[in-house]
């Protein structure tokens with residue numbers, strides 16, 4: 001099964017105006033079901049644009065975007081994916097539990113079922129004791145975990161993440177990377193993950209997609225094959241080789 005499929009996708013902002021920007025040019029991308037794919041490239045190369053096209057938050061100027069074999073708009077309406085962005089984006093006046101319940105409320109899931117699902121998701125991200133807290137009472141890393149729990153609450157087949165750990169310290173970031181991989185493995189979720197960290201992309205991904213700026217294009221696809229995805233992977237020769245390969249692709 002194919003989770004995401006982009007064919008010949010281009011995106012031009014402000015078309016025909018003096019400030020016209022070709023953010024993406026002729027992008028083909030396939031993410032298989034259950035695969036973890038990272039997008040990496042210099043600032044402004046169109047990573048967020050690509051993610052927003054998949055999420056149907058914006059429309060392509062040319063080409064087609066399919067999610068789970070459906071047009072992106074239909075996939076959005078049928079909630080085929082969850083989204084987590086760099087800022088956790090929690091509602092300050094809602095408790096942690098009620099933040100996680102929000103997508104379920106929008107889906108008109110009955111209250112009892114919502115509660116259960118929120119508890120389940122909070123347990124998954126290690127925050128079962130914090131359901132009654134407000135976001136401001138949590139650390140940045142905890143808030144980011146709430147955002148991930150919320151993104152996963154409807155059990156989406158696809159997770160879209162835009163630099164979700166960018167604002168976190170190195171230790172927290174590594175722990176969340178590890179947790180994310182476990183969650184994805186447990187739930188079989190496919191993931192498209194934007195980052196500008198080479199080591200993060202390599203540790204997490206089955207494939208790293210390297211992009212270049214102006215106009216944004218895919219310049220390399222590097223398959224990552226680590227012996228394991230636990231902390232020991234960060235010491236393995238395969239890990240360092242993959243980091244070198246991605247770095248080279250980014251430079252060329």
Ligand SMILES: Nc1ncnc2c1ncn2[C@@H]1O[C@H](COP(=O)(O)OP(=O)(O)O)[C@@H](O)[C@H]1O
Pocket residue numbers: 013014021022023041042043044045046047048049050
């Ligand atoms: N809504 C928009 N209107 C005009 N230009 C945009 C818009 N969104 C993004 N861009 C431009 O498209 C290019 C790619 O942006 P973006 O996808 O945010 O890059 P990245 O996430 O890789 O840093 C940039 O030149 C940016 O200025």
Ligand SMILES: [Mg+2]
Pocket residue numbers: 047048049
């Ligand atoms: Mg971006």
